[in-house]
Structure formats: C-alpha cells, structure tokens
Amino acid sequence: MEHSLSPLLSNLQRLWFFVCLKALISNLIARYSKKQRPKLPPGPKPWLMLGNLPEMLTKKPAHQWIHNLMKEMNTEIACIRLGNTYVIPVTCPTIARQFLGEHDATFASRSLTTCTDLVSSGYLTTILVPFGDQWKKMKKILTSALLSSEKHLWLHDRRTEEADNLMFYVYNKSKTVNNGVAGLVNIRSVARHYCGNVIRKIVFNKRYFGKGRKDGGPSFEEEEHVDSIFVLLRYLYAFSISDYISCLRKLDLDGHQKNVKEALKVIKKYHDPIVEERLKQWNDTPKIDEHDWLDILISLKDANNNPLLTLEEINAQIVEIMIATVDNPSNAFEWALAEMINQPNLLERAIEELDSVVGKERLVQESDIPKLKYVKACAREAFRLHPMAPFNPPHVSMSGTTVGNYFIPKGSHVILSRRDLGRNPKVWKEPLKFKPERHLKSDNGSNVVLTEPNLRFISFSTGRRGCPGVSLGTTMTVMLFARLLHGFTWTAPSNVSKVNLCESNDGLNLAEPLMAVAKPRLQPQLYHL
Template sequence: MPHTSFLLLSNLQSFWPSLLVIITCFTITIKTLRYNFIQNYSKKQNPNLPPGPKPWPIVGNLPQMLASKPAYKWIHNLMKQMNTEIACIRLGNAYVIPVTCPTIATEFLRKQDATFASRSFSVATDLITSGYSTTVLVPFGEQWKKMKKIITHDLLSPHKHLWLHDKRTEEADNLMFYVYNKCKMVNDGTYGLVNVRNVARHYCGNLVRKITFNSRYFGEGREDGGPGFEEAEHVDSIFDLLNYVYSFSVSDYMPCLARLDLDGHQKKVKEALRKIKKYHDPIVQQRIKQWNHGLKVDAEDWLDVLISLKDANNNPSLTMEEISAQIIELMLATVDNPSNAFEWALAEMINQPELLRRAVEELDSVVGKDRLVQESDIPKLNYVKACAKEAFRLHPIAPFIPPHVSMSDSVVGNYFIPKGSHVVLSRQELGRNPKVWNEPYKFKPERHLKSDADDVVLTEPNLKFISFGTGRRGCPGVMLGTTMTVMLFARLLHGFTWTAPPNVSTINLSESDDDILLAHPLVAIAQPRLQPKLYQRVNRS
C-alpha cells in the first residue's frame, strides 16, 4: 500500500505541470472570449470602449509596452499621438484605463466613486500587505473597511494628530540641527554642500519612525543628528518598495508567469521587505509582550495604539501580521510626497531667486528671526504652501495614482468601462494639462493664490492635479501629510539661505530616464541665517 501511494504521488507530481498548463490555457481562453464578447458588445452598443491600440491575442499590448519602457512614458506618448485624454490599453487579461482629463477623472472618483473603489491584485502589493491585510493597497471588502476605520479614527484623527505634536516638533528641530552641522563653514571660508534629497527623505523617515516606534534610530544614531547605517538602509528599502508598487509588472497581467519573475520585481520586493522587517519585527514582538504582561499600559505611539485595540469580546483587534503590514504601508504612504516636493521646489526656486526671496520674506514676517517656525504658524504661510502645492502639481512623486478597479460595468465620459478595469489617473499629465493650466511647465506658486484672505490648502478636490486623492480611496492622512510638507518647506527655507553649488549657474531640472524624480539629487549650498542657539542640540532618541 505505501508503494502504491508513492507511485500515485509520483504520477501526480509529474502530471502537475501539464495540468497547470491546461488550466492556464483554459483560463486565458475564457478571458480572451470575454474580451472578444466585450469588443463585440461595445461595437453593437453605444458607447464604445475608450480608444486604444489594437491588442494582440492573449497578451494584449504587453509586447508594445515591454518594447517601450518605461511604461508610463509609452502610455502618455500613446495618448498624445491618439489625441485622447482617456484610453483603453489591454495588458494581458486586464483593461488599463489611463486618464489625463480632470472632468473625466472626477466622474470616476466622485460621481461613480462607489463603483471604482477597489484595487488591483499584484505580486508586489500581495507581498507588502501580507496577503492584503492593510488599507491603501487592499481590494474593496471587509478587511479594507475594518482597517480604514482603524486608520481614520485611531491613528489619523485630529485628536491623535494633536497627541503626536511634540514628536513631530522634535523631528523638525532635529532637521535644523542636522542641516546646520552639514553646512558649517569649512576651512576655505565657504559653506558645505547639502544633499537635499537625502536630508528631506531622512526627515520624513525620522518623523514616521518617531510617531510609530517612539524612536528616531534603530541603532545608535549619529552625533550630528543624521541617519546611521540602519536608518539609511531602512529609508532606502522603503523607496525600493515604492518603485515596485503597481510598476506594470508582466506577472500582474499574466499571473501564469508569476513564478518566473521575468522582470525581477518579486525578488527585489522580497529583499526590501526582508531589510525592513529585520528592524520592525523585533520591536513589534517586544512591544506586544510588554502589553500582554502588563509592563505597558499607556499608549505613546502608533504601535501602542494598534496593539491596544480591542474587539467587542475584549480580544486584540489586530494580529501581529496585520500590525506589521499596516506599519509598512503607513511608512510607504508618508515618506515620499513631502521629500520629493521639497527637493523639486527648492531646485525650481534656486533657479528663480525672486520666488525664494518672497517665501523667506513671508516667513520672516510671520515668524521673525528670533524663533523657529511652529505648526501653529502654518495657517499664515500661504506663499510657502503655494510653493508646496505647485510642486505637487508640476512634479508629482509618481506618474499615476494606484489603480481604481471597477466593480461592475459602467459608462464614464460616454465610454464603456468593463468590470475589472484598472483606472489609473495620471498625476503627471493632469497637473500639466494645457487645457487646464496656463504655462503648465512653469513653476508658478502664485497661480494658487486667489487672494490674500484665502487659506491655501494642498488638496485639489476637482482633480486638476493630485496631491492626496479624493473619494473612498482618498488619503486619510491629509492633515499629517500637509503638516509634514509645510514644516519641511518652512523650516529649511526660514533657517537657511540656499544657493547653487560653485561653478553652477542654474540647477539642472531634467527628470530621470526611469521615473519622474529629479535626474540627479539636488545638492546646494546652505548657509545658516538665524541665531546659532536656534540650531541647538536636540533629543537623540
């Protein structure tokens, strides 16, 4: 009998690859038939699918996309060639619907928000969210509802924002201390050069670690206030993950190829997660033990809040896996926008010194030169906020927002949108749409100043550009994101005079070939402009 079982198992193992091929071919055939049905349906009915390139059988337009990397440039160029602000591109099994028109975008995310409230599945998001146990990257369903309620009411409420005020201020103070040490006068009488991208990213990383773990450093830290090896690896790994979230991976559109990891994304995501988890998991595990053994009874940070949540039966609301995955997702959502906006804005403002002068004049008028900018000053810093808003418009962190997946067939902009379509609004082209913006490629903060009495906000509800999104999938962290961004701008513009490096007449504003970051990290001369005591040593924890 054991011998018979062994033979049966061996036969099954040898047959399994063939069975997998049969199942895959059957699945592809069914989806191809569905595509043909939809194509025929859209021809017979009015309206049709949005315009797009003719797809190949089974693989759709994947060959064209792979031959024209990066994918976002191919999509944008294709839409411009077709003179359309909405398109339909079939990638494997999926309809991808890119949009560059604010009017059409608002139809998706405001008028029919409930229909487009889900997310697409991908190899990267499955890994990052530990099987879709978080919020931002999770398809519509009960888990998303549960986690969104926790994030909105328990972590990002106005009450919790005020509760964490001192931790944010501590990191804003450390930012000043660190840059002051970076730009001290050197032996030849000149001031040191500052890598602005590095400084901005680590400010964001420090802040989110502080409000999550109540600590700036995983290791010993550095005497000058800068990141140690551990913090540098941590922030670099977060940005590595951001590179592969919804990165038009072949495996996401041809799931039968996922095991092959043809573009190497899966390997890179796993490695970045390994580095992040080696810092996070011991802290989470130790903190859970402290709460379970009564060694901790008062919440001091986000981690404490997540651990201490109870359900109706007084049991923990969240598992360790949910807590760990949600923390990673929160960090992904926190570090990128403020740091990217400041780097781009400062590069633009160094090239237009009158903009830099106007921002500094506003800061001196509101704050003076005898103290540092505080969060309470933010409502009065309209020009500084306009600079940040203009950076969000002209220089977004990513070409597209995360996909909004349709949960039923619908009609938008007089086009048929099939169930399961991936609607991707273009951050880049919405903000640069010449039908909406005058001189769309010029950095003009004043375009956001309607009158002196109006309070400038960083959100854009009509989707003329995208900062925090809107609707059911809109960012619940608008208050935190705004505060981080404005304080980063205000502290560094108020505290230092910024100029181009020696022998550089203007900053090169070219975009990277592979993404829409500044092609080369901004390096500039920073010279302190306040009293030395204002850059004093701060808490090193």
C-alpha cells in the same frame, strides 16, 4: 405505432420551436445591447492573448509610452489592453472627477499584483487592499484610532522634535566641507530622512534603530531602512508582465518580486523585533500608557475584548504607513528648492513671508502654518508640476459602467495621470513653468490648502480611496518647506550656473539628487537642540 409516436413528435416540435425562439430573442438582445452600449475608450489595437504587452515591454518606461500614446491619439482617456486586463489612463480632470466622484463606489477596489500582495502580507492593510471587509476594518482603524484630530494633536511634540532635529542636522552640515565645498547639502537625503524620522517617531517613538549620530543625521540603519522603503515604492504598481499573464507570476521575469522581497527583509529586520518586544510588554503588564501608534494598534480590542489586530496585520500596516508618508513631502521639497534656486525671486518671496509671519527670533511652528500662504503655494506647485509617481494607484471597476460616454468593463484598472493632470494645458497656463503664485487665487478664497478635490493635480486624491492622512501629510510637508527656507539661504554650488531640472529616465524624480549650499540666517542658538 404511428398513433403512439405522434405525441412524442409533437412535443419535440414544441421543444425545437422554443429553443429557436430563445436563440432568436437572445441574439436580438445581444445585438441591441451591443448597439446601445458605448464603445471602449480609444486605444491601440491589441495582439491576440497578449494585448499591448509587446509594446509595453519594448517601449520602456511604460509610463512614458502611455503618455506618448495618448498624445499621439489626441485623447484624454484611453484603453490599453495588457493581457486580458483593460488599463484606462486618464489625463482630464473632468473625467477623473467622474471616476472618483459620481462613480466612486464602482471604482473603489484595487488591483491584485505580485508586489502589493507581498508588501501587504496577503492584503491585510488599507491602501493596497481590494474593496471588502478587510479594507473597511483597516480604514476605520486608520481614520479613527490613528489619524483623528485628537491623535494629531497628541503627537505634536514628536513632530516638533524632528523639525528641531532637522535644523540641527542641516546646521551641522552647513559648517562642514563636502566634496571640497563648504556647506554642501544633499537635499534628497535630508528631506527623505526627515520624513523617515517623523514617521518612526510617531510609530515607534524612536528616531534611530541603532546608536544614531551626534550631528543629528541618519546612521547606517536609518539609511538602509529609508532606501528599502523607496525600493518598495518603486515596484508597488510598476507595470510588470507577471501581473497581466498569471501563469508567469512564479517566474518573476522582470525581477520585481526579488527586489521587493529583499527590501521587505531589511525593513522587517528593524520593525519586527520592536513590535514583538512591545507586544510582550503589553501581554506581561496589566496597564501600559500609550506612547505611539504601535501602542494603539496593539491595544485595540474587538467586541469580545480580544485583540482586534493580529501580529501579521500590525506588521503589515506599519510597513504601509511608512510607504505612505516618506515620498511626497521629500520629493516636493527637493523639486521646489531646485526650481526656486533657479528663480531666486521665488526664494526671496518665501523668505519675506516667513520673516513677516515668524520673525528671526524663533523657529517656525505648526501654529504658523495657516498664515504661510506662499510657502503652501510653493508646495502645491511642486505637487502639481513634479509628482512623485506618474500615476495614482489603480482604481478597479467592480462592475461594467459608462463614464465620459465610454464603456468601462468590469475589472478595468483606471489610472489617473498625476503627471498630465497637473500639466494639462487646458487647465493650467504655462503648465511647465514653476509658478507658485497661481495657487494664491484658489477656489478657497484666501486660504491655501494642499488638497485638490477638483483633481487638477493629485496630492492626497479624493473619494473612498483618498488619503486619510491629510493633516499629517500637510504638516510634514509645510514644516519641511518652512523650516529649511526660513533657517537657511540656499544657492547652487559655485561651479554650477543653474540647477539641472531633468527628470530621471525611469521616473519623475530629479535625475540627480539636488546638491545645494546652505548658510544659516538665524541666531546660532536657534539651531541647537
């Protein structure tokens, strides 16, 4: 009996030895890895399960809490745990360039949020979509089919129509009395609706959803449309508790989902009938000439000559295009004009350049843009000092990696601070002062461009997730600046000694829409369509 048990005991002893040896080796490897692996970026101590969500919820707005926290900790990169998600804010251009340069491939994905899911119809678009086949497909369509230099030239006349209409509308406003003041113009409204007109003309080949207005301004339909787009922009990447505690998503505790659904309902009310009618035209007619981006999206074919895009993809991508084009140019001009009214010498210098390049016998054209260095410097300065959003869309790490001597875990949300990159005192002298001339001595020699690949501020970002619409965005921005600065003199209302440059409580836009008095400075016939 003892003889028969001895082989079994011997095997058990060997098994136990190997189990212990494996545990010892695993423990040594874990200790060594932990010792060698860099630490997480500095950050506040998280609560169990909740992370730093209690602080985020009690110290709103979240972007101010994050920036104040980083200032208190004297750090340009931090780690804030929200639920089980590591959020990594960055305010240093050098570290930002590591994320979007050396490690760009690792951080090429996007976060999944309740609002981005709704707006992208389940991640069918480009900007909001995580890294993968769908993103690659849609990005290729955007860059090659819609935003190529050939298509940009093709749509030149559409953009010019809206620049002409902008002049016509503001000229009419300058001849009317608003709130007892002659020539009083709501700059925020004018700038946003110019951007809305341009992108509607490019996508749908129409300015108005309804009958429009004889003075060139927006009617109820266009106002409702643009207002709804800005609602989406407000909530897309807002810090929502539902995005960090998954079991709370259906509860919509902060109301973000409700607001986004209502805004999408308005937008789809105007978009969907146009798309469906156009799709029917393409299906019923053998050959249709392309007139706009909608035609292009419908006409795209795959290798088997079947439609490349579904109706859902077309509708979702159009919504995303609208979101991507209306905010930055309009916000930049409103802020820039407010700053320039308070510093009249800046307005004078911009007008001198415009009169020198363009003269006063014609309107600014897109062909003038390369020569308008100071006007572009004003736009760059607005992007630097007064970005539309506190942070750029999150870049999600697809694997754990080391950046700036810190370990960034897989799944971390890296958010570059648009606000503090542009206001970093280590990079910019007098960072809080609006000084367009600082951009005339650019890295590009005598050329002034609106892009900033060194991430000293963010305009179009860079890397795989950089904006592919640089040409369109630049053209819209510079034409908005140039046409309105060239065509009108701008002053504050007589009862206002200085424009109030306070930011809103929950964002970075002006606390109140800029109201300025416009007076035409060119020949009357130039303003008429």
